[in-house]
Amino acid sequence: MKFAYRFSNLLGTVYRCGNLNFTQDGNSVISPVGNRVTVFDLKNNRSDTLPLATKYNIKCVGLSPDGRLAIIVDEGGEALLVSLVCRSVLHHFHFKGSVHSVSFSPDGRKFVVTKGNIAQMYHAPGKKREFNAFVLDKTYFGPYDETTCIDWTDDSKCFVVGSKDMSTWVFGAERWDNLIYYALGGHKDAIVACFFESNSLDLYSLSQDGALCVWQCDTPPEGLKLKPPKGWKADLLQREKEEEEEEEGEDEEEGDRETTIRGKTMPAEQEKAGKVKYSRLAKYFLNKEGDFNNLTAAAYHKKTHLLVTGFASGIFHLHELPEFNLIHSLSISDQRVASVAINSSGDWIAFGCSGLGQLLVWEWQSESYILKQQGHFNSMVSLAYSPDGQYIVTGGDDGKVKVWNTLSGFCFVTFTEHSSGVTGVTFTTTGHVIVTSSLDGTVRAFDLHRYRNFRTFTSPRPTQFSCVAVDSSGEIVSAGAQDSFEIFVWSMQTGRLLDVLSGHEGPISGLCFNPMKSILASASWDKTVRLWDMFDSWRTKETLTLTSDALAVTFRPDGAELAVATLNSQITFWDPENAVQMGSIEGRHDLKTGRKELDKITAKHSAKGKAFTTLCYSADGQNILAGGMSKFVCLYHVREQILVKRFELSCNLSLDAMEEFLNRRKMTEFGNLALIDQDAGEENGVAVPLPGVRKGDMSSRHFKPEIRVTSLRFSPTGRCWAATSTEGLLIFSLDAQMLFDPFELDTSVTPGRIREALRQREFTRAILMAFRLNEKKLAQEVLEAVPQDEIDVVSASLPELYVEKVLEFLAASFEVSRHLEFYLIWTQKLLMSHGQRLKPRAGQLLPVVQFLQKGLQRHLDDVSKLCDWNRYNIQYALAVSKQRGVKRTLEPVDTEEDTDASDDDSLHLLRGAADDEEEEEGMLV
Incomplete structure (x- = not known):
């Protein structure tokens, strides 16, 4: 039970790909994050990642009308039926093909899946237990190319499907006599979205070139008539009716027979009732900027008649239909808008931009952001916990430094002063200062009170810093150089360079200060770890000789032990006082590295070049976490030198180096199928404009990131640990589940x-x-x-x-x-x-x-802010009342009315302050 750490949350990645959804109450956004799903609670300012994962990146998410069930489909066509109430998987299903969209009917009884050039309607899972949760009802054919979008009528009688062949198809969910299917043309590009009007069969269709067609139907929804059954079904129904009529009595029997016979013998009335017909009322053009700015996403709110459209340039438009009035237009990103969603009240609009991994929630009436989150553009490289465990700071290859709140899961400040990749981050012991190193040749100190860069440390000659460390007093900052093999030491107070420590013959890979003494350990590629005494003339105290290149070094929390990870996949433990090796762990077999798609060698041979690149002691110092070029993180017991547990960070096969054995189906007579880029026909999600071309430009590159763990840290509380990986910032916690963990229990305790x-x-x-x-x-x-x-x-x-x-x-x-x-x-x-x-x-x-x-x-932080806020408000109210009291003495008027007015004003002031305070607590910045 002590090591029962389970996946708790995913930070640093807010949107990858797929469609966004609002919950039924409109207060939360459901966002696909790689092969996981995160729920962002906008009212309570929290983000929570569901403890489930698909095999590949999530392609689409369908939400039931009551908000209790969700169907999550990945790129491979595998679907999970998820209960959002108990946060668990209820059913697994495979659609045997790539699914483009999923949509529940408004009554919750059925859902439609678009797959290839067909649409399939399934019976939605009910409230009772069933052997097969998904039962196929009908398959609808019609489009010649891939289907892209779905929308239902409010009464669940019909649904519309858009296709890449520039056509829109209206299908009946039941066997209607006057509507089996209806095909609509009029577009010159692929259909991006189509929407029914509320309580009507009128619809809107939008194509990729920015064209909007308004279609009017001559039949109301009540005018749809069921097709009478034929053959054995008709005979069966006739028999059932006759049996009911015999039970009801002879008088009613005659009348009923007449009506049924009339129903049979009068098909002419049904034929007169004619088929459903559509006519195009108008055609509008949204795109004013030409072919390069394609329409990529759209959403429509039926009650308020609001149409939101997102474009490849990062611009979105807000129109009122059917008059097509532009309410406003705004550029929210410099990347394409991949998904748009509107909440139930129509106030908030969610935008997802997959290029930069952005998630934005915009309130269009007040023109303000409710949520504005973005992860690191490139992979995260390092992380550090604050001393009290409330915050996590991360540094990425994009040069950004982000600070995350562990309780809410949101990033509340981003520092962008570095001009190149960040290689190391750390907190000082007070927790108010962050120190970072970067490849741009600077070490910077950031203040968490004023959110500013107040110190910049540089070297005499330009050099790239690979790691950073701060001593326990927070006065000495040191950073290791990649190219000059030196360690630079600065003073935090003055910002001056105190000394340059030379002696290593290879790049510095890691630095760590002893928590109890002013001793610095430096690991290098020259197969040594050197211990430097900061108070003894900056001399080398000891040199520890290793068998291979050192990749990471860390002290135990009490400073009595040192752990070093080397290139030969070993972790060695040293006594820093006596410079004696106390033990070692061979971790090559525990890493279990996967095979890349383009590897020419087996996973077993490729594992020989892999090693642990990051180490971290547990809070009590009895265990050590190790991670590296693998999807596994290993937890070892230091004294026993055994593997206690191995954690799998990801099962996402959309990442590289995940499988131990390659699939033979991916090997063709021309070589590996991975060399043939299937996605080259699309450039930023926009198809190559050549008729008949499927493959596109063979020179365009397809990027598949490799799974790796770049940094590990235990929380100071010992209740959780965090890892930066290709997936994002993963947090594993002991508090994520219910555990029965007794302590010295016997039978007398009940x-x-x-x-x-x-x-x-x-x-x-x-x-x-x-x-x-x-x-x-x-x-x-x-x-x-x-x-x-x-x-x-x-x-x-x-x-x-x-x-x-x-x-x-x-x-x-x-x-x-x-x-x-x-x-x-x-x-x-x-x-x-x-x-x-x-x-x-x-x-x-x-x-x-x-x-x-x-x-x-x-x-303390929450209550002190509240008390300060109330104190200042009361002071302001008293000052205003005093000022009005002075005016009252100067201008003699009716005293009773004035006192009542002043009391009312001060009361309104206090109430207004309380309302503002509630709004500030509810808003996300």
Whole structure:
């Protein structure tokens, strides 16, 4: 249970590809992120990634009308039926082909899938358990090319399908007599979107060249008539009706027979009723900028008649239909808009840009952003936790430094001062300063109070920095150079270069300061690790000789051990005081590297060149995490030198180096199928404008990123760890699931006996039994049952072994509970009673104390802001009332009316301040 870390959240990637959806209440956006799905709660300012994954990148997501079910389809055609309530997979299904779009009917009974040049209608999964959740109802043929989009009528009687062959097809969901299918032309490019008008069969169709056609239907939805059955179905229905008529009586029987016979013998009336016909009312053109700016996405809100269109240039238009009035137009990105969605109220519009990985939510009435998030354009390279575990800072190859809130999952500040790739990031011990190194030849310090770059450290000669480290006091900054093989040391206070440490004969690959002393360890490709004493004239204290090139180095949290990862896939452990090797771990077989699509050798042989490139000790120092050129992260026990657990970061086959064995189907007589670029026919999602051409330009490149882990860090609280990989910033946590984790449990401990002890007011015994059973809700019930005036006595009577358990529970409760003062009293009494006795175990208790500090610091920040806000508002209200009191003394008027007015004004001021405060808390910046 101690190592039951599970996937908790995915940060740093907000949108990859696929379609965006709003939830039923319109407060959350569901965004496909690679082969996972993230839900962005816009009201509560949180992002949450569902604990499920598909085999390939997600192509489309269909949401049921009640918002409880979702159908997620990946690029390979495999579908997952997901419950959004319990966040679990209910059913797996394979559509045996690439699916372009999925749409539920408004009544929730059926859904349509467009695949190839056909549309298939399935019965939607019901509320009862079924052997097969997806049952095919009908297959609709008609288009000659790939189908692209779907939309339903409000009464679920018909649906419309757009195709790349420039045609739009209206199909009946039932066997209507006057509408089987209807094909609409009028476009000169592929159909991007088509929408029905509300409570009508009138529709709009939009093509890639920016043309909008308005189609009017001569038949209302009520005019659709069911086709009478023929053959054995008609006989069966006739028999059932006759049996019902016999039961009802002879009088009714005659009348009913007459009507059924009339229904049979009068087909002329049905023929007179004519077929459904469409006519084009108008044709508008959205694209004013020519062929290079193609329409790429569109969404329509039926209640407010709003049409949103996104283009390849990053511009979007907002029109009111059917008059085609332009409300406003805005450029939100310099990349193509890949997906558009409107929420149920029509206030918020979500845009996804796959080129830059952007997700934007725009409120069109106030013309302001509700959400504006973007991940790193290129891969993340490094990360660091803040000392209290509340923030994570990441650096990427795009030169950006981003700071993420671990609680909400959002990036709240981005620093763009670096002009080249960031190679290392770290926090100072105070947690208010971030220090970063970059290939642009600078080391920069950023202030988290004012969000500015307040120090820039440079070397006398231009050099590329590969790593950075800050000592425990925060006064000394050091960075290693790739090309000059030197270590530069600066002063944080003055920004001056203090010394240049020479001695390495290869590029510096890693730096780490001893947490307890001012000793710097530097790892290099020259097969050595050098220890430098910062106070002893900057001399080399020791040189540790390795068997291979050093790739990473890290100290244990207590500074008594040093771990080094080398190029031969080994992790060696050293005593830094005596320069003696204490052990080693052979990790080549644990890495299990995959085979790339274009590799000429097997995965077994390619693994010989792979190694661990990043190391991180756990919070208690007993275990070490290691990752590198693989999809696996290995957790080792340091003393036993064994593999405890291996975590698989991704199962996404859209990434390279994922499979251990290549598929024989991908090998042709002309070579590997991966060499033939299937996507070369499209340039930025826009087809090559040559008639009949399928392959396109053979010189265009197709990029398939390789899976790798670039950095690993344990949270200071020890409850979770984070990894930067090709997928993004993955967080694995112990708090993501329900676990039964008993502690010294025996048969005498039961919930009944615990509650019996509470009734007898034996609080200490009840607490001990509750924490032996280790049920969270039961422990909360017991702790909250202790009267406030008895907390002091009960906390003093707890054994020392249980104090750590109670402190850990209190730290977790600060994250979610509203009983802040009650738990603060518990914490204070425990620390005051047992503080002296816990001092010898300070190293082991450090993760718990940091976990406690994280929760308290968050509450301190929130409450202090609230108090300051209220204090300033009250001061302002008092100042205004005093000013009006002075005016009142100068101008004698009716006193009662004035006092009432001034009181009302000050009351309005306070109410307005409270409303503004609520709005600020609800808004996402």
